Amino acid sequence: AGEQGRGFAVVASEVRSLAGRSAEAAREVKALISASVENVEAGTALVDRAGQTMQEIVQSVQRVSGIIEEITASTAEQSRDMQQVNAAVGELEQMTQQNAALVEESAAAAGAMSEQAAVLERLVGRFRLADTRPVQLARLTAG
Structure with missing residues (x-):
């Protein structure tokens, strides 16, 4: 039994050593799994935050797009105005030019009428009435 006992002791020692290494490996695997779970949870939180940020960006882009549409409509309206x-x-420029032309014509007509009135006054002044005084155009028009 001595040789077999020693063989059994060697096998038992190896089994104990293997069990210890297996337990250590199991602890390492458990730690790795825990770390992986924490990493997955952190990654999930990051993805959730990224999703929220993307939604906020989409909403901001939609608001900016609406503002751009309003600006475009306002610009078109201002262009029409x-x-x-x-x-x-x-x-107005055309009317002003027409008015200026009419003023020039009126001034020319007034000048011509003034000349004609002077000629008429000279001609009427040649006539003598019964009292032999020259007729004044101003008296004729006032009377």
Whole structure:
């Protein structure tokens, strides 16, 4: 039994050593699994935060897009208004030119009428009435 006992003791020692190493490996695996679970949970939290951030970005982009549409509509409206203002200014310029031409014509007509009135006064001044005084145009028009 001595030789067999020693063989059994060697086998038992190896089994104990193997059991210790297995227990240590199991603890390491458990630690690795725990670390992996923590990493997965942290990764999940990061993904959740990234998802929320992406939603916020999408909402911001939608708001900016809406603002851009409003700006585009306002710009188009302002452009139409400016075209109307330009057309009105063009019409005013044309009317101003017409008025200036009419003023020139009126001034010329007034000058011509003044000359004709002077000629008429000279001609009427040649006539003598019964009292032999020259007729004054101013008296004729006042009377």
